[in-house]
Amino acid sequence: MPELPEVETTLRGIAPFVEHQKIVDLTVRQPRLRWPVTENIQDIVRGQNIRQLTRRAKYILLGLDKGSILIHLGMSGSLRIVEPSEDWRKHDHIEMQLNNNQALRYHDPRRFGCWLWSHTEHAQLSHLGPEPLSNEFDGDRLYSASRSRKMAVKPFIMTNSVVVGVGNIYATEALFRSGIRPDRAACKISKKRYDVLAKNIKGVLAAAIHQGGTTLRDFVNSDGQPGYFQQSLDAYGRAGKPCKLCKTSLKELRLGQRSSVFCPKCQT
DNA sequence: ACACTAACCTGCAAGC
DNA sequence: TGCTTGCAGGTTAGTG
Known part of the structure; x- marks a missing residue:
């Protein structure tokens, strides 16, 4: 589910119900996540107010009176608003009860x-x-960061120290839109092409946020609505299908253990 | 500094 | 039908 647009969609969906509420209690049923849930987190956050929700990269931050909670959805996580009586489903690990x-x-x-x-x-x-949607991020930035990088451009733009929030789906789409082969060496791409790529990274992320994210498998946002960006995907998940621009059969290769689909004719 | 691998988990689909 | 294998949206710790 969650790449940056899905995280942003989730944040916007839950914010009206969560911001400016007091935390009545927190229930942790399964503390063994990527890192163990903070010890005694219930005791720390109980009674605190949630001052604001913000996003940094694919992290959601709940700003409290004292400190903050950092939430990541990993590869399969989701957050939704429930009624207190709602049954626990399998893999529901944490619930934060609010005073509304x-x-x-x-x-x-x-x-x-x-x-x-x-x-x-x-x-x-x-x-x-x-942040990819900020003014700090542009083609200049990609160009200067790539000069010493022999690695393929796709894993390069998925590197968090270069730019955050570009996961496999949107990296694939941005490269398709830019006409750049995903396995081209990052250091061999011109400034001009990085300008195009940076614009397309912004464009594809903004469009996906606008459409409520991409629905893969069972992703629904916090309102229970699916994302509609899936129908806009040109390359991701379309290996063997015709290119939407030239009808050539899309090819797939693996870069850094990630599937990468591209058009061998349009992307050079 | 950079590049690459393995690891953390479960669920699902494809293949045998 | 049932078992095995490989793959999935992410990130980082460790190795060379």
Whole structure:
């Protein structure tokens, strides 16, 4: 589910129910996530107000009176608002009860996500590159960061110290839109082409956010609605199908253990 | 500094 | 039908 647009969609969906509420209690049924859930987190956060929800990369931050909770959805996590009486489903690991008589429920079959409280800045956020939708991120940035990089451009743009929030789906789509082969060496791409690529990374992420994210398998956002970006995917998941521009059969290769689909004619 | 692998987990689909 | 294998949206710790 969650790449940046899905995280942003989730954040926007839950924020109206969560912001400015007081945490009545927190229930942790399964503390073994990517990292163990912060010890005694219930005692720390009980009675605190949630001042604001923000996003950094694919992390959601709940800013409390004292410190903050860092949430990541990993590869299979989701957050939704539930009524307090709602039955627990398999893989519902955490519930935060709020004083508006609703609760925030965390569901994560693969348990690659996290729930961490910290009084100071979270270590996970300290070495992150720029947000892709910010003005800090542009073709200049990609060009200068790539000069010493022999690695393929696709894993390069998925590297968090270069730019955050570009996962496998949107990396695949941005490269298709830019006409750049995913296995081209990052250091051999011109400034001009990086300008195009940076614009397309922004464009594809913004479009996906606008459409409520991409629905893969069973992803629904916090309102229970699917994302509609899937129908806009040009390359991801379309190996063997005709290119939407030139009808050539799309090819697939693996880069850094990730499937990468591209058009051998349009992408050079 | 960079590049690559393995690891954390479960569920599902394809193949035998 | 049932078992095995491989793959899936992410990130980082460790190795060379």
